[in-house]
Amino acid sequence: MNPYLSWPFSVIINFYRMNNTKSLHRKDLLGLKDLSVDEIKLILRTAHSMKEVAARPIPKVPTLLGKHIVTLFYEASTRTRTSFNTAAKILSANVTNVAVSSSSVVKGENLIDTVKNLEVMGLDCIIIRHSMGGAPHLAAKNVQASVINAGDGYNEHPTQGLLDIFTMEEKKGNLKGKKVLIVGDIAHSRVARSNIWGLTKLGAKVVLVGPPTLIPEDIEEMGVRVSYNLDAEIPAADFINMLRIQKERQDKGLFPSIEEYAKLYGLNSDRLKKAQKDVIVMHPGPINRGVEITSEVADGPYNVILEQVTNGVAVRAALLLLLLGKPTA
Amino acid sequence: MRKLLIKNGRVIDPASGLDKVCDVLVEDGKVRGIGSRVKGQGARRIDAKGMLVVPGLIDMHVHLRDPGRPDKETIASGTRAAALGGFTSICCMANTHPPIDNLAVVKFVRSRAEAEGVVNVYPIGAVTKELKGEVLSEMGLMLEQGAVAFSDDGKPIMRADVLRRALEYASQFDVPLISHCEDANLSSGGSMNEGAVSTQIGLPGIPSLAEEVMVARDILMAEKFGRVHIAHVSSARSVDLIRQAKRKGIPVTCETCPHYFSLTEEAVREYDTNAKVNPPLKTQKDVKAVIKGLADGTIDAIATDHAPHNIEEKDVEFNQASSGIIGLETAVALIITKLVAGKALTIMQVIEKLTINPAKILKLGKGTLQSGSVADITIIDPKAEWTVNPSQFASKSKNTPFTGWKLQGKVMWTIVGGKVVVRNGELVGE
Numbered sequence: 001m002n003p004y005l006s007w008p009f010s011v012i013i014n015f016y017r018m019n020n021t022k023s024l025h026r027k028d029l030l031g032l033k034d035l036s037v038d039e040i041k042l043i044l045r046t047a048h049s050m051k052e053v054a055a056r057p058i059p060k061v062p063t064l065l066g067k068h069i070v071t072l073f074y075e076a077s078t079r080t081r082t083s084f085n086t087a088a089k090i091l092s093a094n095v096t097n098v099a100v101s102s103s104s105v106v107k108g109e110n111l112i113d114t115v116k117n118l119e120v121m122g123l124d125c126i127i128i129r130h131s132m133g134g135a136p137h138l139a140a141k142n143v144q145a146s147v148i149n150a151g152d153g154y155n156e157h158p159t160q161g162l163l164d165i166f167t168m169e170e171k172k173g174n175l176k177g178k179k180v181l182i183v184g185d186i187a188h189s190r191v192a193r194s195n196i197w198g199l200t201k202l203g204a205k206v207v208l209v210g211p212p213t214l215i216p217e218d219i220e221e222m223g224v225r226v227s228y229n230l231d232a233e234i235p236a237a238d239f240i241n242m243l244r245i246q247k248e249r250q251d252k253g254l255f256p257s258i259e260e261y262a263k264l265y266g267l268n269s270d271r272l273k274k275a276q277k278d279v280i281v282m283h284p285g286p287i288n289r290g291v292e293i294t295s296e297v298a299d300g301p302y303n304v305i306l307e308q309v310t311n312g313v314a315v316r317a318a319l320l321l322l323l324l325g326k327p328t329a
Numbered sequence: 330m331r332k333l334l335i336k337n338g339r340v341i342d343p344a345s346g347l348d349k350v351c352d353v354l355v356e357d358g359k360v361r362g363i364g365s366r367v368k369g370q371g372a373r374r375i376d377a378k379g380m381l382v383v384p385g386l387i388d389m390h391v392h393l394r395d396p397g398r399p400d401k402e403t404i405a406s407g408t409r410a411a412a413l414g415g416f417t418s419i420c421c422m423a424n425t426h427p428p429i430d431n432l433a434v435v436k437f438v439r440s441r442a443e444a445e446g447v448v449n450v451y452p453i454g455a456v457t458k459e460l461k462g463e464v465l466s467e468m469g470l471m472l473e474q475g476a477v478a479f480s481d482d483g484k485p486i487m488r489a490d491v492l493r494r495a496l497e498y499a500s501q502f503d504v505p506l507i508s509h510c511e512d513a514n515l516s517s518g519g520s521m522n523e524g525a526v527s528t529q530i531g532l533p534g535i536p537s538l539a540e541e542v543m544v545a546r547d548i549l550m551a552e553k554f555g556r557v558h559i560a561h562v563s564s565a566r567s568v569d570l571i572r573q574a575k576r577k578g579i580p581v582t583c584e585t586c587p588h589y590f591s592l593t594e595e596a597v598r599e600y601d602t603n604a605k606v607n608p609p610l611k612t613q614k615d616v617k618a619v620i621k622g623l624a625d626g627t628i629d630a631i632a633t634d635h636a637p638h639n640i641e642e643k644d645v646e647f648n649q650a651s652s653g654i655i656g657l658e659t660a661v662a663l664i665i666t667k668l669v670a671g672k673a674l675t676i677m678q679v680i681e682k683l684t685i686n687p688a689k690i691l692k693l694g695k696g697t698l699q700s701g702s703v704a705d706i707t708i709i710d711p712k713a714e715w716t717v718n719p720s721q722f723a724s725k726s727k728n729t730p731f732t733g734w735k736l737q738g739k740v741m742w743t744i745v746g747g748k749v750v751v752r753n754g755e756l757v758g759e
């Protein structure tokens with residue numbers, strides 16, 4: 001039997017044909033801020049099907065055959081870019097990776113011109129990572145192609161937020177009322193913001209933990225609580241999401257030393273002893289071992305860090321499918 | 330020059346407290362009479378029934394980009410935008426290329442304004458050479474050529490010792506230093522107001538303290554060393570500080586701009602670079618405080634900080650976009666719509682802040698309709714409604730966040746030295 005036509009894929013296709021009203025009625029995915037609860041749930045549901053597809057011996061379906069996707073990354077990335085590539089290939093889309101260092105961007109081409117040029121080459125979807133908040137929004141306004149935000153400045157990293165939520169639900173079901181700690185450099189973290197938008201929409205209780213210099217102004221207005229005491233927050237936590245701390249922030253004077261940071265906000269097995277026995281430890285990667293998280297914890301029994309990466313492929317495939325795989329008449 | 334008789338307008342002259350429906354006679358470029366019995370035999374008549382007849386408006390804070398950036402604005406285009414906006418006199422800031430930091434550039438601006446401009450142009454010289462905040466510019470020589478004040482606007486004078494010497498030195502001429510209050514270390518890297526919105530949309534913020542600590546410093550400096558005029562006040566705490574300073578009799582004056590009482594940081598939520606401005610748009614609380622400051626007299630003047638930028642510098646990532654809003658052609662309507670129609674200020678109060686107050690701060694000898702004064706006159710239809718459409722602007726730049734806004738109040742006539750420059754809302758002879 002043709003593996004393309006086996007069960008999970010046909011389920012997805014039927015799902016679309018029968019429930020067209022439930023597909024994502026949007027051109028772009030720029031942030032979890034913009035998504036409704038129903039849209040988030042649709043993506044997560046679809047991701048479950050995609051996870052099954054991805055786990056098959058021949059993980060490939062023809063849904064996006066003929067679609068052309070480009071990744072346009074203005075910042076370094078291994079995980080996210082590879083994950084999008086894998087997701088696209090599962091769906092049989094063509095992928096082009098634009099390496100910004102060798103592109104005309106270094107010749108001074110502006111973002112709008114770059115994306116317009118990509119579009120007229122026939123690209124259906126542009127996946128952008130950029131160091132500045134709002135860059136994918138600017139691109140999206142200027143092209144008909146779908147734009148997916150793969151991380152913009154401090155703003156959002158929506159597919160990371162979705163894969164984190166997917167992983168959390170996989171472990172503990174409905175997130176309503178669950179306590180999620182997000183620990184570290186909240187101010188400069190797009191992962192934190194996407195998590196906050198998504199988790200608060202789903203009814204989770206989000207607590208941000210970090211030094212005051214790394215907690216942005218008025219973040220409580222997003223429906224979260226702020227704490228400067230990691231030890232006090234750990235016992236009631238269902239999930240602990242540790243963020244990467246960048247050395248660069250120390251150079252800017254936001255905290256005095258990596259050593260002090262690790263002592264106050266790093267997750268180690270001593271601290272974790274006070275946690276619930278089914279606590280889940282997460283990290284979006286890349287990990288600074290021994291800084292925000294010790295190896296013992298990162299590789300320990302509570303961690304789902306590599307599962308997050310696996311789930312990332314499923315979530316991204318689901319998203320590509322929902323944005324690009326609209327049923328043709 | 331022909332005689333002009335402006336008939337039946339509501340004549341408002343804050344300098345003399347006049348507010349009544351009457352006629353204004355202009356002859357030989359001067360105001361010759363105001364009243365209901367002025368005789369204007371042979372005069373050309375302007376029917377101003379239902380309109381406001383006010384002293385020609387003065388904008389003490391404009392960027393004309395001339396010399397240096399004719400793609401953004403020139404003295405020719407900028408003065409036409411001013412005329413359409415009802416401004417008969419504008420003061421142009423020193424941050425041109427090259428900057429107005431020596432007598433030659435002052436002369437250049439004056440002569441080009443003479444040749445190509447349609448309203449009065451008063452150059453503001455730089456406080457320091459190349460606006461670097463280090464070495465004093467030749468203020469005395471620039472004054473002789475017609476500079477009316479000094480400012481490094483666009484950049485703060487970070488060094489308190491330099492500001493001290495500048496204030497001491499300027500005090501011999503009794504001209505104000507206009508201070509762009511921004512602590513460049515606190516604002517470093519930021520591109521919008523720091524607060525709930527910057528946090529939610531992930532843009533690097535500028536704390537309002539960046540403005541406020543410098544307002545506080547400059548007030549202390551003014552108390553000791555001499556007159557300071559604080560440009561583009563945007564925050565509640567700045568208004569408070571200035572109010573307290575004025576109570577103590579410290580020689581400080583200030584201005585705000587229409588965007589600081591018309592918009593909040595919400596305007597940049599969708600990354601609209603046309604709402605990117607420095608100092609950045611703030612919160613509703615700040616807007617209220619600015620309006621209160623205008624109403625109680627803490628804020629002396631309304632200026633536009635007209636800052637033209639071309640589309641190439643605005644149609645980019647928010648962080649990279651240039652800061653600034655063009656304001657000459659929307660100011661009057663925003664003031665009427667937001668302040669007068671909203672009953673926060675009387676028409677007399679706002680006209681005062683657009684005429685006699687800036688004229689006094691800068692000693693321009695203008696801003697009144699009293700008999701014998703130069704006939705700079707603006708006639709406004711306070712009821713007319715219109716929709717902002719930047720493609721109709723005379724300014725070469727279109728960077729306004731007010732596109733599509735329905736506003737009330739339209740400048741119908743602008744008369745400069747007795748000469749009609751704008752007639753029925755359109756430039757004469759163009």
